[in-house]
Amino acid sequence: MESTAGGAGQLLAISDLHIGYAENRALVERMRPGTDEDWLIVAGDIAETVSDVRWVLELLAGRFRKVLWSPGNHELWTHPKDPVTLRGVARYEHLVALCRELGVLTPEDPYPLWEGPGGPVVVAPLFLLYDYSFLPPGCATKDEGLTYAHGTGIVCNDELLLHPDPYPSREAWCRARVAATERRLAEIPDTLPTVLINHYPLDRHPTEVLWYPEFAMWCGTTLTADWHRRFRVDTMVYGHLHIPRTTHHEGVRFEEVSVGYPREWQKRPEPPGRLRRILPTEVAAGDRGTAPGVRGDHGDPR
Numbered sequence: 207m208e209s210t211a212g213g214a215g216q217l218l219a220i221s222d223l224h225i226g227y228a229e230n231r232a233l234v235e236r237m238r239p240g241t242d243e244d245w246l247i248v249a250g251d252i253a254e255t256v257s258d259v260r261w262v263l264e265l266l267a268g269r270f271r272k273v274l275w276s277p278g279n280h281e282l283w284t285h286p287k288d289p290v291t292l293r294g295v296a297r298y299e300h301l302v303a304l305c306r307e308l309g310v311l312t313p314e315d316p317y318p319l320w321e322g323p324g325g326p327v328v329v330a331p332l333f334l335l336y337d338y339s340f341l342p343p344g345c346a347t348k349d350e351g352l353t354y355a356h357g358t359g360i361v362c363n364d365e366l367l368l369h370p371d372p373y374p375s376r377e378a379w380c381r382a383r384v385a386a387t388e389r390r391l392a393e394i395p396d397t398l399p400t401v402l403i404n405h406y407p408l409d410r411h412p413t414e415v416l417w418y419p420e421f422a423m424w425c426g427t428t429l430t431a432d433w434h435r436r437f438r439v440d441t442m443v444y445g446h447l448h449i450p451r452t453t454h455h456e457g458v459r460f461e462e463v464s465v466g467y468p469r470e471w472q473k474r475p476e477p478p479g480r481l482r483r484i485l486p487t488e489v490a491a492g493d494r495g496t497a498p499g500v501r502g503d504h505g506d507p508r
Contacts, residue, residue, distance in 0.1 A: 214241060214243045214322055214323070215241050215242075215243025215244045215245065215271065215322040215323070216239075216240060216241065216243075216244045216245075216322070216323070216483050216485065216486070217244075217245050217247070217320055217322065217324070217327075217329065217401065217483070217484045217485040218239070218244055218245065218246050218247065218270075218481040218482065218483055218484065219246070219247035219248075219249060219403075219443050219461065219463040219481065219482045219483075219484050220237070220246065220247070220248060220249070220463055220464075220465065220479070220481050220482065221247075221248065221249035221250055221251060221278070221405065221443075221444070221445025221446070221463045221464045221465070222249075222250070222251040222278070222445045222446065222448060222464030222465050222466050223248070223251065223252050223253070223262060223465055224251060224252075224253065224280070224465065224466070224467060225252065225253045225258055225261070225262060226253055226254060226258065227467065227468050229468040230465060230467075230468065230479075233465065233478055233479030234262055234265065234266075234479070235265070236479065237266065237269070237479065237481065238269055239269055239270050239271070242271065243271055243322060244270055244271060245270060245271055245272040245273070245274065245320065245322075245329070246266055246270040246272070246273050246274070246481065247273075247274050247276075247329075247331070247403050247443055247463070247484065248262070248263070248266065248273060248274070248275045248276075249276050249278070249403050249404070249405055249443055249444060249445045249463060249464075250275075250276050250277050250278025250279070250280070250281065250405030250445055250446065251278030251279065251280045251281070251405065251445060251446065251464070252275075252278070252280070252281060253280065253281070254280050254281075254283050254285040254287065254288060255285060255287060255288040255289075255290070256288060256290040256300065256301070256304065257288075259281055259301065259304065260304055260308070263275065263304070263305060263308050263310050264308050267308045267309055267310050272311065272318065273308075273309075273310045273311070274310070274311040274312075274318070274329060274331045274403065275305055275310050275311070275312055275331060276312075276313060276331040276332055276333060276403045276404055276405055277298060277301060277313075277333050277405060278405040278445065278446060279362070279364050279368055279405065279424070279446070281301055282294075282297060282298060282368050283363070283364070283367035283368055284297065284367055284368075284369055285367060293369040293371045294369045294370050294371030294372065294373065294379070295370075295371065295372060295373070295379075296371070297369075298333070302314050311331060312331060312333075313330075313331045313332050313333040313387070315331075317329060317330040317331075317390075317394070319398075320401070320485060322485065322486075323485060323486040324440075324485030324486040324487060325485065326398060327398065327399050327400060327401055327440055327485060328394050328398050328399070328400045328401070329400070329401045329403070330390075330391065330394075330400055330401065330402050330403065331403045331404075332387055332402060332403060332404040333383055333387075333404070333405075334380060334383050334384055334387060334404050334406065334426075334427065334430065335376060335379055335380035335383055335406075335427075336376070336377075336380055336406055336423070336424055336425060336426050336427055337376070337377035337380040337381060337427045337428075337429070338351060338352075338376075338377055338423045338424075339426075339427050339428040339429070340410050340413060340422035340423055340425055340426055340427075340428070341422075341423060342354050342355070342419055342420040342422070342423070343419065348377070348423075351420065351423050352423070354420055355420040355421075355423065358418065358420055360418040360420050360421055362421065362423075362424040364376070364424055380427055380429075381429070384427060384429045384430065388433075391433070391436075391437045392437075394437065396438070398438070399438045399439070399440040400437050400438055400439050400440065401439070401440055401441050401442075401443060401484060401485070402433065402434070402437065402439050402441075402442050402443070403443045403444075404430075404442075404443075404444055405444060405445055405446050406425050406426040406427075406444055406446050407425065407426055407442065407444045407446075407447075407460060407462070408426065408430040408431070408433045408434055408439075408442050408444070408460075409426075409430070409431050409434060409442075409455055409460070410422065410425075410426065410428070410431070411453065411455050411460075412444070412447060412449070412453060412460060412462060413425050413426075413447065415449060416447065416449075425446060425447065434455065434456065434458040434460075435456060435458070439458050440458075440459070440485075441458075441459045441460075441461055441484050441485075441487075442458060442459070442460045442461070443461050443463060443484060444460065444461070444462055444463070445462060445463055445464040446464065447462055447464065448464050448466035448467070448470050449462055449464070450462050450463060450464055450465075450466075450482070459487075461482055461484060463482045465478060465479055
């Protein structure tokens with residue numbers, strides 16, 4: 207197990223940078239560590255093009271001692287504006303190769319050991335996707351859920367842009383990723399706690415505040431509902447919902463660390479683009495809740 211931290215520094219996190227927006231790109235340009243020992247987690251949805259993903263990760267890798275990346279759905283889109291036309295697994299592997307070129311850790315690398323304040327803790331970036339098992343109320347199957355979602359007009363752009371090749375479906379790709387990741391996490395010594403990083407929450411509870419509950423279908427899988435207990439999770443770091451907040455579930459801290467779109471963060475009272483401190487613990491107890499103006503901002507088809 208790689209250990210790249212000393213006895214100081216902070217483990218920081220951010221996600222959903224969406225630098226296709228000039229306002230968000232400016233936020234990234236201003237992001238800097240507090241100390242030379244700081245690590246930064248980037249939990250997905252940097253951008254839709256490989257060139258923009260490279261720009262962000264290269265910039266941040268040059269500033270932070272270590273950067274860890276988990277992919278979001280936007281990086282995995284085969285977007286008509288991106289000259290890189292790779293799909294599915296090939297696109298993901300291309301992004302992993304880019305990260306390795308830049309010295310950024312990915313879900314395919316050995317999990318590092320954080321030995322700074324709050325450690326030792328294994329920090330594990332994951333790539334799990336979703337399998338449509340967070341169904342809307344009254345729906346028993348994926349088809350029923352999608353029919354309901356189409357009826358409301360709330361359908362994620364993944365249905366058009368996120369291809370599962372060579373898997374037959376996104377849920378099949380998800381289940382393969384879950385099985386492989388579960389085996390790796392089980393190999394971590396049971397004396398060590400973990401910080402698990404995934405673009406989507408491991409448990410459904412953070413989606414309960416979505417204004418459009420049908421959007422939860424594109425937000426995770428019930429297959430990971432007990433992972434925060436099984437794998438001794440100190441903090442579960444995620445994004446995707448664009449509802450930055452702290453919750454606690456069965457005694458485990460869940461941190462949603464997204465920036466989101468300008469139309470969302472411009473409504474919030476706190477400064478945008480703040481890096482969230484994961485270790486040492488920033489929030490000891492309680493639920494920060496949803497910032498004013500945030501509930502209901504997300505759910506638009508992305």
